[in-house]
Amino acid sequence: xxxxxxxxxxxxxxxxxxxxxxAIVRGVKPTTLTMxxxxxxxxxxxxxxxxxxxxxxxxxxxxxxxxIQCMTINNVDPEAFYCLTQEQIQQIGDYIADPMTATTxxxxxxxxxxxxxxxxxxxxxxxxxxxxxxxxxxxCQKWHLNRLLMLIEVCNVENAxxxxxxxxxxxxxxxxxxxxRRAKMHSSG
Numbered sequence: 001x002x003x004x005x006x007x008x009x010x011x012x013x014x015x016x017x018x019x020x021x022x023a024i025v026r027g028v029k030p031t032t033l034t035m036x037x038x039x040x041x042x043x044x045x046x047x048x049x050x051x052x053x054x055x056x057x058x059x060x061x062x063x064x065x066x067x068i069q070c071m072t073i074n075n076v077d078p079e080a081f082y083c084l085t086q087e088q089i090q091q092i093g094d095y096i097a098d099p100m101t102a103t104t105x106x107x108x109x110x111x112x113x114x115x116x117x118x119x120x121x122x123x124x125x126x127x128x129x130x131x132x133x134x135x136x137x138x139x140c141q142k143w144h145l146n147r148l149l150m151l152i153e154v155c156n157v158e159n160a161x162x163x164x165x166x167x168x169x170x171x172x173x174x175x176x177x178x179x180x181r182r183a184k185m186h187s188s189g
Contacts, residue, residue, distance in 0.1 A: 001034060002035045002037075002095045031077060035072050036071055037071055039128070039145055040141045042127075065081055099147075103150050131152070136148075
């Protein structure tokens with residue numbers, strides 16, 4: 001959960017990207033935004049824009065502002081979102097990118113990291129399907145999205161059939177074991 005305090009403002013001008021003109025924003029009282037980057041907020045955003053949020057396409061400032069509104073779990077004056085500073089928007093971006101877990105997955109190919117998506121288009125419905133398939137309770141839709149995706153990846157890894165090592169991998173492992181034994185026994189081989 002992320003909490004950001006917005007200072008109050010007098011009436012001021014802001015750029016309205018929908019109308020492509022400046023608009024007068026009435027004064028905004030000091031406000032606290034309580035936000036959660038979650039599957040729930042992702043599904044709200046996708047309901048409006050009809051495209052995957054997790055896609056590779058860059059989001060417009062308007063789309064990101066709406067996502068911040070979707071993330072907000074307390075009731076606030078909609079005008080308050082126009083008072084976010086660049087530093088606060090960066091803080092929100094950092095929060096969205098945070099893995100929120102100590103877990104990492106080491107894949108056999110040497111890669112390390114979080115959920116693998118294999119260039120598949122991932123939407124909120126796909127993630128809900130993964131939750132159902134792994135019997136993950138629906139209250140997890142309110143978790144930080146990256147933490148939920150890591151849990152799904154852990155379920156994938158733990159439920160995957162054990163892969164056999166290639167001859168090359170076996171030889172490499174045996175060489176490493178032999179070298180360690182020789183070092184321990186102070187033997188040159």
